Amino acid sequence: MLDLLSAGIHRYLKRPLTYLCFAASLICGITYIITSVYTSENVDFFNPDDMYFIFSIIANAVLCVMNIGTEFSSGVIRNKISSGHKKHIVYISEVLITVMISTIMFCLTAVPLVAYHIAYLQRMTYMVLSLVIIYTAYIFIGIMIVFVCFVTANRTAAAIIGGLLVFLVNVIGYTTVDVLNEPEFFTKYHHADGGYSMVAGDVTGIEDMDDIVEITQEENPEYPRGIKRNIVTVIRDSNPNVSINSFMSYCYCTNNSEELYEYEKESHSEMVRSEASMCIFAVLITICGALIFKKKNLK
Template sequence: MNKLLNANFSRLFKSRILFVCAGFMAVYAVAACLFCNYYGIGVAVDMLLLSGYGLGGVITVAGFIMAVLCSIFIGTEYSDGTIRNKLVVGHGRMQIYLANFITCALAGIVLNLIYGILICAVGIPIFGGFQIPPDTLLAMILDGLLVMVSYAAIFNLFTMLLGNKTTASVISLIGVVVIMCLCAYLILRLAEPEITELYNMVDGEYVVTRGPNPYYIEGFKRTVSQFVIDLMPSGQSLQLSRMSALYYWPLLLYSLGVILVTNTVGILAFRKKDLK
C-alpha cells in the first residue's frame, strides 16, 4: 500500500489536472473577495469561505471540480495500462482501489485548503474576522472536508468501474448536475412556509387571504426530503454555502456513511471487474 500511495502522490503532484483545478480554486477565491469588495457587497468572510462549496447556494463548485479531477486522474491509469501493471507486479485489487481513493481524497482536501487559505489571506483584511461561533465554524470546516472526501469516494467508484476517463467524466458531471438540481429543488420546497397568502378572484377583484400553502411538504415526505439533502454531498455543499443546515455535527456521520458504503461497494465490484 505504501508503494502504491507514494507512486500515486508522486504522479498527483506532477499532474496537470491538479494544477488546473488548484488554479481555478485560487482564482475563484481571490475573485470572490475582490468582486464583493469592488461592488460594496456587505458579506462576512464566513460566507465567502463557505462559497467554496456552492456558488450562490445553487451551484456545487466542489462537486464539479472533484468530478473532473478524479475521473481524469484515475482514468489515465486505465488508458496508460498502469492498473494492469500494478496487478502484474503483485498488488491486490483492494489496495489499488483504496490507494486511488486516498489519493483523490487528499487532492480534494488540498484544493479545499488552497481556497480556504486564500479566502482568509485576502478576505479577512477586507471584511474582518469570522462571525460564526467557533464550535459551529469548526463543524462546518470538518463537514466541508468530509464532503470533499465523499466526492472522492463516489467519483473513484465511477471511474474505477467504468475504466474510461471520458465516459467517467461525462457520467460524473451529469450525476453532479442531476443531484445538485434535485437537492436545490428539495431545499427550496422545504423552505416554503406552512401558511401563506392566497389570491382568489371575487367579483372580478383579487382577494388576499391566508391559508395552508399547497407547496408545503409535511410529515414523512418532509423527513425523507431532508434525509436526501443531508445524505448527498451536493446537498451538504448547498446547505454549507447557504449556512442553512439545521445541524452540522450530525452531517459528519452522513458523510462517513457515504464514504464507507461507497468504498465497500466499489471494492467488491472492482474485485470482479475484467481488466483485460
C-alpha cells in the same frame, strides 16, 4: 499499500493537469478575497458567492476522473493487480490518494478566504464545523468520482458519467431544498364576490378584511410528509452543494448579530446531520465500490 500511495501521488505530480487544477482552485480562493465584501451606503457586507467553491470542486472532480481514467486506459490499474496487489487494496489506495488531492484543492480555495476574511468568520460559533463540512463535500465528491471510475473502468465513460454526476448533485441539491421549503398548507380567503385568494401558511394580515367572508385552510399536495419527508431530508443533508450554499448563508448572517444567533440556533442540528450524512455515505460508497471492483473482470 504505501507503494501504491507513493506511486499514485507521483503520477499526479507528473501531470500538467494537476497543476492546472491546483491553480484553478487557488484562483477561486483569491477571487473570494476580492469579491466577498461589498459596500453599500458606507457599510461593508460579507457575502461570498458559492460558485467559487463549486468551481473548485468541479476542478477537483475533473482532475480525479482524468487521472484515474488514464490509469485504466494505460493499463496501470491492471499492472497493479498483476503485480500481486488485491483489487480492493488498489481501490482503497485510490480513495486515499483522492482524499489527499481533495485536501489540497480545498485548502487552496478555503485558506485565502479564511485568512483574509477571518474578522467576519470568527463571529461564527461553528466556524470550524462549517469549514469541515465544506472539506467533507470535496472528499465526498471525490469518492463518488472514484466509484464511477472503477465501476466503468473506462476513461471516456467515467468522464461522461462523472460530469453528469456533478451536475445531478447540483440539481438534486436545489430541488430538495425547494421541496422541503414547500408550505404545509395554504390559507384561503373567500371574498364576498365569490372569488378567493390564497397565501402560503397561516397569514392573517390582509389589509381589507371587510371583503372576506370565510377563511379556510387547505393542505399543500406538494408538501412532503412522513417517510417521504425523511428521505428528502437525508438526501438534502448529504448533498455537497447544499452544504456549500448553507455555508454562504451562514457567512452572510455574520453581518447581523441577531440573524447570526437565529441562524446558528436553527441550523446547528442540520449542520451536524449534514456532516454525519456525508461521512456515512462516503464510507458506504467506498465499501460498495471496493466490493464491486473486486468482482469486476478487467478487459
